[in-house]
Amino acid sequence: MILKNMLQDDSIRHKGLRRKLVEEVAAKGISDKRVLEAMLKVPRHFFMDSGFLSFAYKDQAFPIGSGQTISQPFTVAFQTQLLQVSPMQKVLEVGTGSGYQAAILMEMGARLYTIERHRELFLAAKALLEEMGYRPSCHYGDGYQGLPPYSPFDRIIVTAGATEVPQALVDQLAPGGRLVIPVGNDYGQTMMLIEKLDDGTIKESAHGNFIFVPLLKGKAK
Template identity: 55%
Template sequence: MKDTFKHKGLRQQLVNIIKTKGIQDENVLKAIGNVPRHLFMDSGFLDHAYQDKAFPIAADQTISQPYTVAFQTELLNVKKGDKILEIGTGSGYQTAVLCELGAKVFSIERQLELFKKTINFLPKLGYRAKKLVFGDGYKGLPEEAPFDGIIVTAGAPFVPKPLLNQLKIGGRLVIPVGNDVQVMTLFIRKDEKEFEQHEFGEFRFVPLLEDKN
């Protein structure tokens, strides 16, 4: 588990690339620059770790494109100490970025293979989520709600009501909505019943699967 000067240099190049694509939040750029993405991938694919693209991991899932991670994180507008729910732990890369920002991260993964791997792996890198849960992301985590922010890292065919309900007033839900292609959507909770909605272009994600266990 090495993170060399070469890796750090490659990360800085990656930061510059996502900056040119429009990411402006300095804290997000710094977090991307700090997280050793190559350690979240199979060692045979180190050449791909700092390219701005998604890459396959176990259980037919992917490690998200760094630009997409940065884009969603920027929309989430994370403040230090914020309570964030992540739907789809995956490789743990997005989880690590949220931890770098000082968030208290609660994360749900429904692929057991990934869950077992990531729950052991993240602490080895020094990233300690408040809670990693094996379960159904569509249901959220009502026992830990409300959250300052919720981030969904898979394509959802519709917006799950429980996730909207688990937001604090003023809280933000960032979710890619759609089937084959998703529209990145931000919901901001205005009060008990009202949500402000913004859309930010098309992305492609692996599907958010409902619990089959």
């Protein structure tokens, strides 16, 4: 899905570093082969500021501007594995950020809708994803509210730490759907899986501790 004019910027060295990163992520417990294959295909260094290119394939988070970060690769893989995305499922991503998570989801065949509250990041991610050949439905807005006109969604993933599970997102989840969201405070969050059963019953389960930038309400300039 990556255009030819960008392939020249994804060298054999980059691919080798990416393979080592995927091996590291797998050794930490990621077993979903589709997640690992997607991570092998997506050049993470395309989503990094030039000053951090040498760190693109370290299993670490790095700044991307507007007070936000590109998530640690293990965290991206962990959330994606927990989401259990199947091809052609309708997925909502809250927090486009750099666009890296969006690219992973689209490599896995998701019909992706993604929303970002920071206009600068929204514009940059949209342009980059399009240049790479990805065509998600990108939106600038309040992730807390989700995207009601496009709901319901089979899967929802939130890439920022929330103080609570937004009811609006639960409402937009289809029966049989899964919502993955970190919930907590500024010092850390618990990764929560919210499942909406076929009869509408909600089931919650906790899956480890992480640290994300906060999920804020409203649109930023």
